[in-house]
Amino acid sequence: MIGAFLFMLGLGGACAILLSVASRVFYVYEDPRIAEVEDRMAGANCGGCGYAGCNAAAVAVVAGKAPASVCIVGGMESAQGVAEVMGMDVGGAEPILSYNPCKGGDRAEDKFIYQGVPTCAALTRLYEGKRFCSVGCLGLGDCVKACLFDAISIGPDGYPVVNADNCVGCGACERACPKGVLEVMTMSQRLLAMNETDDALAPCQQICPAQINIPLYIEQIKKGDYEGAVNTIRERNPLLLSCGRVCPHPCEDKCRRGVEDEPVSINQLKRFVADYELHSGKRFPISKAPATEKKVAVIGGGPAGLSCAFFLARLGHSVTIYEAMPKLGGMIRYGIPEYRLPKKILDWEIQGILDLGIEAKTDARFGFDFNLSDLMEEGFDAVFMGIGAWKDMKLRAEGEDMEGCFTGIDFLARVANGEKVKIGKNPIIVGGGNTAIDCVRTLIRMGSKVTLAYRRTRAEMPANEVEIVAAEHEGCDFVFLAAPTRVVGDENGKVIGLEYQKMELGEPDASGRRRPVPVEGSETILDADMIVSAIGQRPDISFMDNPEKALADLKTTRWDTMDHNEDTLQTDIPFIFVGGDSATGPDLVVSAIGGGRKAARSIHQFVMGEEVKAAPKDLKKPLIPESDFKTVPGIIQSPRAPMPELPVQERIYSFIEVDQVLDEESALRESGRCLRCCRTCYDKDTERKTQKSAA
Known part of the structure; x- marks a missing residue:
């Protein structure tokens, strides 16, 4: 008995020694923070976060492989607790939500009858689905079955509707959708998203240079959700007040209703909600990502620079704008007259951008008051050049x-700068673009009797049609097929006339317009005491006359634009990006805004150490073929809302804003004309009227 006891005691001692040695040899350290992080999670072990339970998620957080917001059930409270343990930014959790860009559903026509297994996954295997639309929802609800939080349902129109209040961003619906319709994204990811060829996009949205989700914001207006409409526009365009006034709305040229009827007044609706915020007495909140500690310099405070700065700031970067003029705004401040864009409205809009924490330094001309080396010494991680096209030809x-x-x-x-300019009583403006028309209408308001001379005919004028019509109504005289050859002066060197040669139109040139050909011996002199040449602009690249060493690799083109990668807007100096007129030459304001956002996307990739690349299937013009309809059946003619404007006799004696905003009743009626187009689907007027009468 004693022997057995001693044997067991010895065996136990030997095991203890063996285990002690083994614990030191095979010791596995567990970071105590793992338990603390796990303790702050919901403890549901639901797997919705993508990890096999809360412990696995906690391990991933401590390893730096998952964010503080990894627990989708615990929400912000859990994220804050985890962030506190890990020493992270408590506000560093961007909410993740599911989005469905497809608004087609039952409107999409079927190409065959399906009687198989009622799941999207099964249906996709048969010719990619039964519907003619190649990218839309199949409607059998695999996403609904996958969601554990009752956050998604198939709506009355046959496509998934997301309940944002219930959505936790787990991504189950996205993984379940075989067509890739549903997307789970943070706010930053939505800002960075570019239109791609396999997206569900209406024609108007495809052609918009800023890539605004036009059908969505019009639908929000129709429902009375004006703040939602502003937020939808601002996700792509931070200058909606300005664009609502000066954009020539190329989107309306591709409005599907316009094929059979007058297009929807898209731009007037944009202005309606932009002005709604302006007059609401408050600014709608603009969300920002957590700070990244990255610094970006934006050279040029015009529409491209302001747009780039806006999106970079929302992505969490520190931004400083350098502007050569006394105030920000660039061409929309100094090139667009007060009667089109009142400066107090522009000031209000710019202040909203600066309120994101953006610093602005005015009267700072690049290459003269500061240079690239100065920016490098100040620790900027990237530079955006949006210097505009200020050099008149x-x-x-x-x-x-x-x-x-x-x-x-x-x-x-x-x-625009308030200078007292000595003008003539009988000026002649030379040119046919928007700048020429702006000069015409400005001088009329200053009391002049204005003539415009253009070397082609009215049909070839590149100015916006509405601006040409307005100039006609305000009393401008037009002399077409007139090419200036000589400015005539008196003995004191003052202008007294303009000699021009009559032209006739020949064969079309590279622009598609018929080339003007001189008529020999047709020289004619027009009396004038002032000549304004408005025949085009180029970027002012005088900073390249004696380039510093840091700029040695920056290349320019024969048009004085910055040479760059068209897909990323990156120059040969990797940390310099361009956009707006300095990249494209003179173009639309809305194009500059779109270029600013595109550059911000590339800059974000660069400063975050990612590969700078375009979206995999970046949408480029022309339209996606299947979305470009030649006929649109089911349309009932309905009048387009006319643009309210000041009468001619009231407006020509002041710089009061000419174009007025739609009233609410007119805006709601106009929003009802929208067909809610998607890629191939749209609402037929006949169907909507039948449904209303049946109800």
């Missing part, structure tokens, strides 16, 4: 430097 006609001769942008900028 010359007439190349004898005498164009006489007293009384001006160039278009310089003249408009001086007026």
Whole structure:
């Protein structure tokens, strides 16, 4: 008995020694933070986060492989607790939500009858689905079955509707959708998303240079959700007040209703909700991602620079804008007259952008007041160049430097800056673009009797049609097929006339317009005491005249634009990106805004150490073929809302804003004209009217 006891005691001692040695040899350390992190999670072990239970999720957080917000059930309270343990930014959790861009559903026509297994996964295996639309929802609800939080359902129109209040961003619906319709994204990911060829996009949305989700914001207006409409526009365009006034709305040219009827007044609806916020007495909140500690310099405070700065700030970066002029705004401040865009409205809009924490330094000209080396010394991680196209092109006609001769942008900028410009009683404006028309209408308001000379016909004028019509109504005289050859002056070198040669139209040139051909011996002189040449602009790249060493690799084109990668807007100097007129040459304001966002996307990739690349299937013009309809059956003619405007006799004596905003009743009626188009689907008027009468 004693022997057995001693044997067991010895065996136990030996095991203890063996285990002690083994514990030291095979010791596995567990970070105590894992238990603390797990303790702050919901403890549901639901797997909705993508990890096999809360412990696995906690291990991933401590290893830096998962964010503080990994627990989808615990929500923000859990995220804050985890962040506190890990020493992370408590506000560093961006909410993740599921989104469905497809609004087709039952509107999409079927190409065959399906009687198989009632799941999207099964149906997809048969010719990619039964519907003619190649990218839309199949409607059998695999996403609904996959969601554990009752956050998604198939709505009355046959496509998934997400309940944002219940959605935890687990991604189950996205993984379950075989067509890739549903997407789970953070706010930052939505800001960075670009239109792609396999997206569910209406034609108007495809053609919009800023890629605004036009059908969505019009639907939100129709429902009275004006703040939601503003947020939808602002997700792509931070200058909606300005664009609502000056955009020539190329989207309306591709409005599907316009094929059979007048297009929807898309831009007027944009202005309606933009003005709604302006007059609401408050600014709608704009969300931002957590700070990244990355610094970006934006050279140029015009629409491209403001747009780039806006999106970079929302992505969490520290941004400083450098502007050569006394105030921000660029061409929309100094090139667009007060009667089109009141400066107090522009100031309000710009202030909303600066309120994101953006610093602005004005009267700072690149290459003169500061240079690239200065920015590098200040620790900027990237630079955006949006210097605009401020250099007026010359007439190349004898005498164009006489007293009384001006160039278009310089003249408009001086007026906008409050200078007292000595004008003539009978000025002649040379040119046919928007700048020329702006000069015409400005001088009319300053008391002049204005003539516009253009070397082609009215049909070839590149200016917006509505602006040409307005100039006609306000009393401008037009002389077409007139090419200036000489400015005539008196003995004191002052302008007294303009000699031009009559032209006739020949064969089309590269622009598609018929080329003007001189008529020999047709020289004619028009009396004038002021000449304004507005025949085009180029970027001012005088900073390249004596480039510093840091700029040695920056290349420019023969059009004085910055040479760059068209897909990413990155230059040959990897940390320099371009956008707006300095990249494309003179273009639309909305194009500059779109370029600013595209550059912000590439800059974000660069400063975050990611590969700088375009979206995999980046949408480029022309339209996606299947979405471009030649006929649109089921449309009932309905009048488009007319643009309210000041009467001619009231407006030509002041710079009061001419175009007015739609009233609410008109805006709601106009939003009802929208067909809620998706890629191939749209609401037929006949169907909607039948449904209403049946109800």
